[in-house]
Amino acid sequence: xxxxxxxxxxxxxxxxxxxxxxxxxPAILLEQEQPSVDIQLxxxxxxxxxxxxxxxxxxxxxxxxxxxTVFLVExxxxxxxxxxxxxxxxMGPIMGIACPQIVYPYLRGNVADLxxxxxxxxxxxxxxxxxxxxxxxxxxxxxxxAPKQ
Numbered sequence: 693x694x695x696x697x698x699x700x701x702x703x704x705x706x707x708x709x710x711x712x713x714x715x716x717x718p719a720i721l722l723e724q725e726q727p728s729v730d731i732q733l734x735x736x737x738x739x740x741x742x743x744x745x746x747x748x749x750x751x752x753x754x755x756x757x758x759x760x761t762v763f764l765v766e767x768x769x770x771x772x773x774x775x776x777x778x779x780x781x782x783m784g785p786i787m788g789i790a791c792p793q794i795v796y797p798y799l800r801g802n803v804a805d806l807x808x809x810x811x812x813x814x815x816x817x818x819x820x821x822x823x824x825x826x827x828x829x830x831x832x833x834x835x836x837x838a839p840k841q
Contacts, residue, residue: 695777696777698776698777698778699774699775699776699777700773700774700778701773702773703771703772703773703774704771705771705772705794706769707768707769707802708769708770709766709767709768710802711764711766711767712763712764712765712807713761713764713765714762714810715764716760716762720757720760720762721762721811723762725757725758727755727756727757727762728755728757729754729815730754730756731752731753731815731818733750733751734750735747735748735749735750735788735822736748736750737787737788737791743775744772744774744775745787746770747770747771747773747792747795748768748795749768749769749770749792749795749796749799750766750767750768750769751765751766751767751799751803752765753807753817755815762812763812765806765807765810765815767799767802767806769795769796769798771794771795773791784826784830785826788822788825788826789823789826793822796820796822800816803817804816
């Protein structure tokens with residue numbers, strides 16, 4: 693009977709990918725104008741094995757002065773989670789809310805550290821409400837699946 697107990701365990705959290713580009717350095721570093729900052733986030737999940745999933749949270753941070761890039765950072769933080777014997781209706785929220793909430797603080801730290809090591813003031817990613825993000829994605833998917841009139 694123990695094999696039927698619900699299981700949720702973190703196997704590992706790791707930095708899967710990170711890149712930093714400063715295409716206009718060193719000239720742009722002498723600019724006095726404040727750069728604009730654009731931050732994009734994404735969440736994806738992939739099955740690894742039976743009951744084992746990789747959840748990735750991706751951040752892209754781009755700063756520009758006018759139309760010239762100051763720096764571009766892309767980072768993907770991942771976690772491997774064992775998730776077994778949960779009802780299907782709970783799998784989406786676990787993989788779309790609970791797992792990203794565990795992985796995201798590591799991503800925030802790595803992005804801030806990478807930017808600071810590049811010689812810039814750290815950019816701190818804001819806290820994210822993954823539940824609201826998940827619900828918005830579900831509503832959007834339902835709207836796209838609805839028959840057009």
